[in-house]
Amino acid sequence: MKCVRRFLFGCLTTLAFGSGGPAFAGGELFIYNWSDYTPTDLIQKFEKETGVKVTVDTYDSMETLLAKLKSGAKGYDITIVTSDFVPIFRDQGLIQKLNISQIPEAVNIEERFTKLPFDPGNEYTIPYDWGSTAFMINTKNVTETADSLKLLFDPPQSAKGKVGMFSSPGDVVALAELYLGLPFCQTDTANMKRVSELLEKQAPFVKTYASDGIIDRLASGETWIQQVWDGDAARARLNNKDLKFIFPKEGALGWTDNVAIPSGAAHLDNARLFIAFLLRPENSALVSNFTHYKSAIKGADKFYSDELKNAPELALPENTEIKFTPTCSGDAIKLTDRVWTRLRK
Amino acid sequence: MMLAPAQNLSQRQRRRALALVAPALLMIGVFMLVPMGIAMVYSFLTPDSFGGVAPPVTVESYIRFFFDRDLDDTLRFDPTYLQIFWRSIFQAVLTTLACIVIAVPFAWYMATRGETTRKILVLLVSIPFWTNMLVRTYCWVLLLRDEGLINMGLQAVGITQQPITFLYSDAAILIGLIYASLPFMILPVYGTLEKVDFRVVEAAFDLYASRISILRKVIFPLAMPGIAAGTLLVFIPTLGAFLQPDILGGGKKLMIGSLIQQQFTSSRDWAFGSALAVILMAAVLASLIWAALKRERMEQLG
Numbered sequence: 001m002k003c004v005r006r007f008l009f010g011c012l013t014t015l016a017f018g019s020g021g022p023a024f025a026g027g028e029l030f031i032y033n034w035s036d037y038t039p040t041d042l043i044q045k046f047e048k049e050t051g052v053k054v055t056v057d058t059y060d061s062m063e064t065l066l067a068k069l070k071s072g073a074k075g076y077d078i079t080i081v082t083s084d085f086v087p088i089f090r091d092q093g094l095i096q097k098l099n100i101s102q103i104p105e106a107v108n109i110e111e112r113f114t115k116l117p118f119d120p121g122n123e124y125t126i127p128y129d130w131g132s133t134a135f136m137i138n139t140k141n142v143t144e145t146a147d148s149l150k151l152l153f154d155p156p157q158s159a160k161g162k163v164g165m166f167s168s169p170g171d172v173v174a175l176a177e178l179y180l181g182l183p184f185c186q187t188d189t190a191n192m193k194r195v196s197e198l199l200e201k202q203a204p205f206v207k208t209y210a211s212d213g214i215i216d217r218l219a220s221g222e223t224w225i226q227q228v229w230d231g232d233a234a235r236a237r238l239n240n241k242d243l244k245f246i247f248p249k250e251g252a253l254g255w256t257d258n259v260a261i262p263s264g265a266a267h268l269d270n271a272r273l274f275i276a277f278l279l280r281p282e283n284s285a286l287v288s289n290f291t292h293y294k295s296a297i298k299g300a301d302k303f304y305s306d307e308l309k310n311a312p313e314l315a316l317p318e319n320t321e322i323k324f325t326p327t328c329s330g331d332a333i334k335l336t337d338r339v340w341t342r343l344r345k
Numbered sequence: 346m347m348l349a350p351a352q353n354l355s356q357r358q359r360r361r362a363l364a365l366v367a368p369a370l371l372m373i374g375v376f377m378l379v380p381m382g383i384a385m386v387y388s389f390l391t392p393d394s395f396g397g398v399a400p401p402v403t404v405e406s407y408i409r410f411f412f413d414r415d416l417d418d419t420l421r422f423d424p425t426y427l428q429i430f431w432r433s434i435f436q437a438v439l440t441t442l443a444c445i446v447i448a449v450p451f452a453w454y455m456a457t458r459g460e461t462t463r464k465i466l467v468l469l470v471s472i473p474f475w476t477n478m479l480v481r482t483y484c485w486v487l488l489l490r491d492e493g494l495i496n497m498g499l500q501a502v503g504i505t506q507q508p509i510t511f512l513y514s515d516a517a518i519l520i521g522l523i524y525a526s527l528p529f530m531i532l533p534v535y536g537t538l539e540k541v542d543f544r545v546v547e548a549a550f551d552l553y554a555s556r557i558s559i560l561r562k563v564i565f566p567l568a569m570p571g572i573a574a575g576t577l578l579v580f581i582p583t584l585g586a587f588l589q590p591d592i593l594g595g596g597k598k599l600m601i602g603s604l605i606q607q608q609f610t611s612s613r614d615w616a617f618g619s620a621l622a623v624i625l626m627a628a629v630l631a632s633l634i635w636a637a638l639k640r641e642r643m644e645q646l647g
Contacts, residue, residue, distance in 0.1 A: 161510065167596050169611050208513050208595030213486075220492050330392070330613075337612035344599040345425045 029270040031056045032065065032076040034257070039290035046277050052270045069094040074264050077271040080128050083256045084327045086118040095124050095260040103272065105279035113256065113296040116324050125258035126275055127296035129287055132322055133171060133253040136233045138224040140242040149179040149248045153198055155205045155225055163202070164223035167211045169340035171253070172199070174325050175227065178250050185328035187335060196339045203343060218243055231292045234311040245313040247320040254322035256296065381626065387619035398616050406620035426604070426621075430628070433601040436515075437583040440522040441530075444579050447523070448530035449568055455531075456538035467535070470528050478525065482592050485521050486512065489593070513595030521589035526582070530575035537571030538564075581629055601625055 031038065035058035043054050057076070059065045062085045069079070070092065081089050089095045100106050100122045113127045114120075135152045144156055153176065155163050165172050174184055176195045186192045207223055215232050217223045219239035228236070233245040259278060261271045277283055284295040285303030294314055295301070301309070308314060316322070328336070388406055390398035408414070413423035455466045473481060488494050489511040496508040511517055545567075549559045587602030596603070601621065608618030 167591070169607075203597070206595075206597065208597065210591075210596055220490075222491055333611075333613055337607070337614065340607070340612075341429075341599060341604065342425055344597060345428050 026051050027267055027270055028052065029054045029078065029267055029274055030076045031274075032068075032079040032262075033058055034080060035060055037080070037257075037291060039286050042283060042286040042290070045283065045286070046274060049277070050270070050273055052267075052273065066094075069262055074262075074266065076262050077265040077267045078274055079260055079262055080257050081125065081260050083116065083118050083254075083258060084325055086125055086258060086260075087327050089260065090119070090124050094263055096263045096265070097123055098126070098261060098272075098275065100126070103276050103279065105276045108279050108281060108297050108299070110296050110298055112322070116256070117326055118324070119258070125260045126279060128257040128259050128278070129284075129291050129293040130254060130256040130296050131293045132230045132316070133175065133227065133255075134230070134246055134248055136218060136226050136228045136236065136243055136245045138218070138221060138240070138242050139244050141221070141224045146244070146246045147249050149175065149250050151246070152225055152227065152248075153179050153202050155202070159224050160205050161207050162222075162224040163205045163207060164214065164217055164226035165202075165206055165209050166227050167209045169336050170325070170328070171211075172209070172227070173336045173339060174253055178253065178323055179248075181250070184323070184325055185332035187329065187331045189335065192335045192339060196342060199339065199343050209344075215239070230294075230313045234292070234313040237311075237313065247317050249320075251321035251323050252316075254324045256324065257293075384619040384622050384626075387615055388617075388623045390616050392614045392616040398619075406617045407624075409617060410620060410624060429599045429604055430601055430625075432598065433584055434628075436519065436522065436600065437580050439519060440526055440583045441576055441580045443519070443523045444526050444530035444575065445572055447527060448534050448575065449565075449572065452531050452534035452538050452568070452571070453564065455535050456541070457543070463539075467532075470531050470535075473528060478588060482521055482525070482588050485517070485524065485593055489517055489520070512593065513597060515594070515598070517593040518589050518598075518600075521593040522583050522586060525586075525589065526579040529578040529582075530572075533574040533578065534568050534571035537574075538568055541567050577633075584629065585625065 029052050031054060033056060037058070038056050043056065046052065047054055059068065062082055065079065065081070066085070066088065069076075069089070079095075081095065086095075106122065106126070109122065109126060113130070114122055119125050135149070137146050137151065141162070142151070142156070142159060144151060152163070173195060176198050177184055177186060180191075180194055180198065182191050182195070186195065208217075214223075214226060214228055215236045218226050218228070218233075218236040221240070228245070230245065233243070237243045237245070259275055261268070261275075265271055278287070279297060281295070281297050281299035282303045284297035284300040288295045288300065288308060289303075289305045292308065295304075387398050389402050389404065391401055391403055391405070393399045408420065410426050411422065412420040413425075414420060455463060455470075458466065486493075490496075491508040491510060491512070493512075495511065496505070499505045500508070511520075546559060546563055549563050554562070585602040585605075587600065587606050590596070590598065590600040590603050594600075599607075605618050605621045605625075608614045608621065612618075
């Protein structure tokens with residue numbers, strides 16, 4: 001989902017940072033990350049502390065990364081994999097085990113990020129940052145109590161034509177599954193029929209299925225009830241104080257970007273050094289301050305910028321469950337496609 | 346190919362002709378036939394779960410276009426995809442007709458101006474090409490949305506009190522499509538009319554033809570080759586358009602272009618996407634052949 005936004009807003013330049021600082025460990029480290037996703041101050045700090053010379057290369061989609069690593073490209077020591085793609089990379093043997101037990105800083109990872117279904121026990125990855133998907137309402141026009149996804153999927157008559165949904169079928173269907181209490185990636189046609197009926201009932205209320213321009217539509221009041229990423233919600237609220245991000249009682253969808261070591265990395269020790277470095281809260285906060293997504297490291301919030309500290313969208317209530325979306329099987333994707341096509345036939 | 350009868354050409358002349366058409370043949374081969382061939386082959390393979398295709402060979406993608414396969418493997422006729430194709434064809438026909446209605450008088454106006462004005466007008470028509478299509482389509486969002494320029498203007502003048510919702514409708518898609526295609530109709534029609542000897546219109550006047558019959562029996566037939574070329578240039582790309590339905594239609598109704606795009610991206614079913622593209626190509630080809638045959642018959646009769 002983020003690839004879309006990176007593609008629209010991110011720059012596609014390749015950044016290469018110069019070396020600096022005294023040499024302690026020495027050597028080199030090659031990082032392959034999303035474009036516009038690696039903070040310069042983070043790299044400079046790491047270089048200064050360790051004396052390792054860092055080179056950053058960037059990609060614009062998970063598909064690009066997959067294709068590159070599959071083609072046998074060896075040059076990278078660290079890469080970032082989005083949660084739903086981790087099993088693919090692992091099963092294809094493209095990333096290697098971290099030997100996490102030998103990295104003492106691993107205790108800093110917040111507990112719920114140590115048992116995610118795509119990588120329980122952080123065998124292959126550690127979280128880089130994370131975000132959630134739920135919905136936002138315009139409190140001036142929507143006065144109903146907002147604590148459930150019901151408001152989004154079964155909106156009041158007054159909000160007809162004022163509901164906004166994402167354009168990616170995966171995100172829409174996953175949120176509908178969450179509302180109906182179904183496990184993600186349904187392959188059961190009877191259950192998928194319920195999803196289909198829910199979305200078809202919602203359709204007359206929907207103004208647009210679009211994942212771009214959401215901040216704009218929310219701020220200008222074109223949509224009153226809108227499926228949204230937490231980071232975008234925070235930015236929309238800065239433009240319109242009537243907007244409120246809702247943490248539904250059913251839970252919210254979650255994703256993480258994860259640090260992994262590609263198979264055959266040449267500078268394994270430096271890669272481990274970098275992972276240990278990222279697991280320290282003050283360093284992880286540098287990532288969050290730059291990407292505007294939350295850190296999964298305990299204590300990192302103390303080092304957040306004021307903008308991040310004061311955003312209610314990022315202050316997840318204790319009782320709200322974040323459900324991390326897995327990679328769907330081919331059969332589940334096929335069913336999703338049918339629901340999505342029928343919805344818009 | 347419209348070469349002179351081969352037996353009349355000497356060996357050398359023939360070789361020279363071949364050398365001259367070689368670049369064009371190469372272009373068509375590399376940029377048209379090869380991708381079409383790939384799409385054709387892919388459409389008969391099985392989709393790989395992470396994009397791409399794999400053996401075995403199957404016609405499943407084509408069956409899926411017409412039928413819904415139930416859990417117990419029985420086939421049930423399913424009009425979903427036909428409905429989407431029908432909507433796209435309908436939009437493309439409307440767009441083409443609207444372009445003809447707007448373009449012919451405009452091209453006539455252009456063709457009847459003086460040398461300098463004509464040059465300026467041609468430049469003005471081609472100015473939109475300087476900006477990316479995506480950007481221009483987004484500009485229509487800015488114009489058409491509830492707080493957009495058009496609604497603000499209407500309210501400022503006092504014609505409307507409440508904003509009219511233009512955006513995310515079939516009408517908005519149509520506006521976007523007509524806007525995008527108009528130059529492709531104007532330029533060929535202008536190109537044809539520019540070469541017309543306007544004394545034939547004067548002659549028609551001298552022979553007491555009414556204005557309507559001059560339009561119908563003189564100007565329109567003269568503009569016909571341009572209209573035919575423009576129709577091809579407008580109708581076919583419009584059929585596969587996905588920018589306007591997604592951006593101006595709000596992604597609420599699928600058209601063939603978006604449907605094919607969806608198969609290659611989120612649905613990761615390249616085989617079905619290829620099959621849809623092949624079916625679209627076959628439909629376009631069939632309608633072109635039908636039009637050509639009909640024209641030939643008309644010419645024989647008339």
